[in-house]
Amino acid sequence: MSRYCCFALSLITLVFTLGCPQPKPPVVEEKRPSGPFKLLVLDDPQLADAIEREWQAREERPLELTKSTAAELLKGEKVDADAVIYPPQLLGELIAREWIEPLPESLQDNEALDLNDIFPAVRRMELDWGGKTYGVPFGSQTLVLMYRPEVFEKLELEVPTTWVEYQSAVDRIASSEFCTGDAPKFVSATLEPLAAQWRSKLFLARSAAYAKNPSNYAVLFGLSSADALIGQQSFVKGAEELKAVAETIPADLQALSPAEVGRQFLAGKSAMAIGWLSLKSQENEAKLEFTPDFAPLPGSAKYWNELTETWEERRGGRPAEVPFLTISGRIGSVSRSSRSARDAALGLILLSASDSAVQVSPASEATTVYRNTNVGGITQWIDPRLTSEGASTYGEAVALTLSSSEAINLNLPGVEQYLAALDVAVGKILESDATPQETLQKTAQEWNDITDKIGRPAQIKANSASLGR
The missing domain is CATH 3.40.190.10 (Periplasmic binding protein-like II)
Structure with missing residues (x-):
């Protein structure tokens, strides 16, 4: 089952590819x-x-x-x-x-x-x-949205196209018969890769649609200055939403990698998940008891304009999905x-x-x-227990994500230092009472210090080159 009807237009080329081996x-x-x-x-x-x-x-x-x-x-x-x-x-x-x-x-x-x-x-x-x-x-x-279509049908939910809709679906499932009562079907409404070294990348993937807008090329660093933008309201909002959903996930499932999320989802632990599929790790794993569905990650109909320092609606109010690559x-x-x-x-x-x-x-x-x-x-790349329909839908989600003209990346010199600092910050936000705004502003200063140590003029050129300019 496709994510929504407009997928058809995006998938015309893909359908021809799948149907006509070259x-x-x-x-x-x-x-x-x-x-x-x-x-x-x-x-x-x-x-x-x-x-x-x-x-x-x-x-x-x-x-x-x-x-x-x-x-x-x-x-x-x-x-x-x-x-x-x-x-x-x-x-x-x-x-x-x-x-x-x-x-x-x-x-x-x-x-x-x-x-x-x-x-x-x-x-x-x-x-x-x-x-x-x-x-x-x-x-x-690449991260994709995984979900149980029978749950969405039972609760009359639409597949979320924005992070606001996603959080609403999480809340609805968490309060439903699927997660409450004496014999809940799922231990969590959703699962996300919150393990150390992955939570920072998840955070960037969740915040990207708020940070990228039609008038900017640079999302993480200023184009002319290489100043860190990670403390802006777009990322603060992403952090607040990540913290809200993390609080719904059981503690013993808060240290998963994206592949582990995929395996736990296929094991029936949740109704939704953000992660990816890999080959089955255990030859004796039980046969799947359901047919999962997949879609690109949600996006946002609003974005933060750092020039005017205001939230603005995207043209036509249509949500934009902004994949984060190099993850x-x-x-x-x-x-x-x-x-x-x-x-x-x-x-x-x-x-x-x-x-x-x-x-x-x-x-x-x-x-x-x-x-x-x-x-x-x-x-050849994913768990072979999926039906041909499930594999096809997963392929659609991956192909659409990796074909997006809106995608962003982080592959600058010093990337490991930037991600390490961000990972610590996201950990503090998730695991303590640290406020997202104050924590991310401190992280922005850490990023600026890293940039200065590497050499700001060189990083300005590198940022431009990374963006294809």
């Missing part, structure tokens, strides 16, 4: 170096193992694969490999250190790379920097240490092409589909 484009054949292809994979041993299997099945040239972590890499002085696969939020950091370089322009129209097949928001927010393409995708998980995933880039940038790029393209995607990307819990041609095979 030929698998080959990697351009050309003479390649005889030495090994040296590849570094960060924070993802499962993905590394899948890459090794796929490479051995497709290439005669040896692969010299190294598994490491982002933390270890950033202690060093370079990427000691031909190419590196890493979380997309580190793109700006690696560029600032001059450790990676853009894909060769001669490969921009490579049939196997097929940039036009990649979801637009993934390409714009995760692969491009300053108008140049620096990466190839391996998939980026998860993996991308690959050419190392400046490579003997041949072109050959390194071709190695990455081989592993990222549409026919390799289903063999490589699903091995990682951090990834999902990233090409239109792979949406029809999304069952």
Whole structure:
């Protein structure tokens, strides 16, 4: 069941894609170096193992694969490999250190790379920097809304298109027979990823629609100043709403990752959830007793205008959904240490092409589909207990989210420092009597201090490049 009727217009292209399989484009054949292809994979041993299997099945040239972590890499002085696969939020950091370089322009129209097949928001927010393409995708998980359609039908609820409607649905379900009485069906009306290191990203995803407006490019940092905007009313509202819903979730379910939220939802713990699906973790898990439905995250019909310092209605009063990318995933880039940038790029393209995607990307819990041609095979990435209808609806929600022209990201140099400070702040808001406004204003000052330490002129340029300017 679709989210609402207007989905049909957005999904015309997707429907054609699902119904009309396209030929698998080959990697351009050309003479390649005889030495090994040296590849570094960060924070993802499962993905590394899948890459090794796929490479051995497709290439005669040896692969010299190294598994490491982002933390270890950033202690060093370079990427000691031909190419590196890493979380997309580190793109700006690696560029600032001059450790990676853009894909060769001669490969921009490579049939196997097929940039036009990649979801637009993934390409714009995760692969491009300053108008140049620096990466190839391996998939980026994205938060979606999960819900039980039979509950919504019983309570005569509409699928929420705004965060206000979402909170109203949470309250309605929490006070209903589904969550009250001697034998409640659910332990919580909804679940959200409130674990440390995830709550800050959830908070940004919830606040994005309040912060982005038709007149601004920059959402987290001022375009001309790189001043932190995290203390503005748009984020205060997002924090207040997050705190309100967190208070409805049982304490033993307040430390979940997005994937764990998805598993708990499929286990029947809640009527709604914000998270994502990954492959089933236990082979002996029971068969699903219901058919879930999915939709993009809610948005907002209002936004905070920082210029006028007022709340304003969006044109026509229509809600806008603003996805937050770089929350998860993996991308690959050419190392400046490579003997041949072109050959390194071709190695990455081989592993990222549409026919390799289903063999490589699903091995990682951090990834999902990233090409239109792979949406029809999304069952390779998610719990196989879902029916074809459920998998199709989940694919629709993912495709719409990752194709959004409104998406925002956070992949500046120092991203780990910014997120760590924000995670502490969100924790204080959720776990104590700390007021969102005062706490976020202090966080904004911390962000400004981080920016000054990195170098404000450099961060102004980086912010602009990250936004594609």
